[in-house]
Amino acid sequence: MVEPKILIVYASRTGNTEKLAQAIAEGARSAGGVGVELKRAGDTKPIDANADAFAFGSYSAFEYMAGELKTVFEDFYHVRDKLTGKPVLIFTTGKGGQVSVIESIDKVVGVFNPDWVKPGVAVEGMPEEADKAKAREMGRKLAEAAKKKAK
Numbered sequence: 694m695v696e697p698k699i700l701i702v703y704a705s706r707t708g709n710t711e712k713l714a715q716a717i718a719e720g721a722r723s724a725g726g727v728g729v730e731l732k733r734a735g736d737t738k739p740i741d742a743n744a745d746a747f748a749f750g751s752y753s754a755f756e757y758m759a760g761e762l763k764t765v766f767e768d769f770y771h772v773r774d775k776l777t778g779k780p781v782l783i784f785t786t787g788k789g790g791q792v793s794v795i796e797s798i799d800k801v802v803g804v805f806n807p808d809w810v811k812p813g814v815a816v817e818g819m820p821e822e823a824d825k826a827k828a829r830e831m832g833r834k835l836a837e838a839a840k841k842k843a844k
């Protein structure tokens with residue numbers, strides 16, 4: 694069996710969301726038997742839609758996802774069938790507006806009919822140890838979902 698590949702795409706300006714992305718990656722790796730790649734939204738290309746499972750994360754920008762993450766989804770639109778049925782987890786940070794960002798990503802990615810891994814992870818400010826533990830737990834669940842699909 695080929696190892697399923699998990700792609701973690703994130704938008705982060707000051708590092709908060711990046712820390713959350715790294716904790717999700719740690720959790721996913723801890724499950725074993727998966728490949729995990731972290732990518733900034735700005736470096737993500739339509740070919741990246743070939744991964745087997747995804748985590749998408751952003752800081753809150755005016756209570757919405759960052760523009761660079763929305764661009765990823767606009768780029769994925771013409772290959773959206775590639776995301777259908779694949780496990781997807783969402784994560785966000787903000788200064789109070791992090792939950793509305795979860796909702797914004799949920800609404801857009803919902804168009805692709807993924808297999809949601811919920812709840813998403815929404816954190817205020819820099820993730821603390823308890824936030825990172827939650828992120829690791831959800832990363833592990835994402836990896837387990839990816840492995841189940843690969844069977």
Ligand SMILES: Cc1cc2nc3c(=O)[nH]c(=O)nc-3n(C[C@H](O)[C@H](O)[C@H](O)COP(=O)(O)O)c2cc1C
Pocket residue numbers: 704705706707708709710711751752753754755756757786787788789790791817818819
């Ligand atoms: C352009 C811009 C707009 C923002 N708008 C909001 C907002 O509407 N609501 C909110 O809670 N935080 C807002 N923030 C704060 C960031 O979302 C927050 O500090 C976040 O944790 C930063 O994540 P990062 O370190 O990954 O960049 C904004 C930040 C920027 C740069």
